[in-house]
Amino acid sequence: MREYDLSTARWRKSTYSDQNGGSCVEIADDFPGVVPVRDSKAGADGPVVAVPASAWSAFIGAVKNARFTAA
Template sequence: MDLTLAEWHKSSRSQGTSANCVEVARNLPGVIAVRDSKDPDGPKLAFSPSAWSRFITGLKNGDYDI
């Protein structure tokens, strides 16, 4: 998948020295892309908008809390 046009954004809550940051690109048609902010040239994940929405809803609901 070509992500060269991706516009990557990091949460304002992730600013500073936090080592656990991801960046999200939502400007691509039909795809939400995610990458590790410490390794921008490394692997990326791609989600459909509906899968991303379900994931975010699960986060907000605490479904992934360990």
């Protein structure tokens, strides 16, 4: 398992996050090959998942193309 130094990461919230601290996903840019993802409600010391950049791109593409439906 590889570890990343996220001490200088600049996190940004999803544009779909609400302004009241609700469901918020944050990602950090500038990590070649991976996209660090965290839940902003867990705070700066919360867990981070490092997703391969290709998998993140596929996920975002699927979301944009409405490939997820409610069960």
